[in-house]
Amino acid sequence: MEDEASLPSRAARGDRAAFTVLMEATKGDLHRFVRRYVGEDDDAYDLVQETYVAAWLAIRRYDPARPFPVWLRAIAINKCRDWSRKRAVRRAVRGVMGLDAPEALAVGEDAPAAETQLDDRRRMALLDRALAALPDALKTPLLLATLEGRSHAEVARLIGATPKAVETRIARARRALAAALDRSP
Known part of the structure; x- marks a missing residue:
């Protein structure tokens, strides 16, 4: 079997098997990135599928000289x-700014562990919503740097900005998330 470095070149020539191997190798990271971007697991699954299509x-x-995951991430x-744009249009048309599911599945006694778990789920849902609500210009660099562990220089190359602009956007995104979490009940 050829080494993994040849997979992107083979895929670029239309080799479905090579593309399938690349999909398998990248789907976990890609799903985590998209999930954080949109805030919903079902939507993330659909968007990952659309990205691969x-x-x-x-x-x-x-261009096989370019790292496949970077190219794929740009598509994602x-x-x-x-x-996000389609969702904003749907919200505007419906006049609805969000449909939060009620927390109705309290089982058993109000033990501290259950309360803590519920609080943790609420905070995570709030964080997911706050992340999803960030403007693309702030969300993308934040997720690439924090979730993907990319350097500011790498993020800058990926999104077409300077490393200083990436640093500024990440700082603004963090402040916006902190403010959203502070406003929560």
Whole structure:
């Protein structure tokens, strides 16, 4: 079997098996990134699927000299941005700013561990909503740097900004998240 370094080149030539191997190797990280971006697991699953479909349709334009995960992440970011725009339009048309599910599944006694778990779930849901509500210009660098562990220089190359702009955007995103969490009941 050829080494893994040849997989992107083979995929760029239309090799489905190579593309499948690349999908398997990247799907976990890609799903985590998209999940944090959109805040909903079902939506993230759909967007990951759309990302791979779009990647396959564009695979002949892929430059194997470029890291495959970076190319794939750029497609995912575009899919997430499209999803955000469509969601905003749907909200405006419906006049609804959010449909939060009620916390109705309290089972057993009010033991401290259960309360703590419920609080943790609420805080995580709040964080997910706050992340999803961030503007793309703040959300993308924050997620790439914190979730992906990329350097500011790497993020800057990926999104077409300077490392200083990335640093500033990340700081603004963190302040916005902190403010959203502080406003919560």
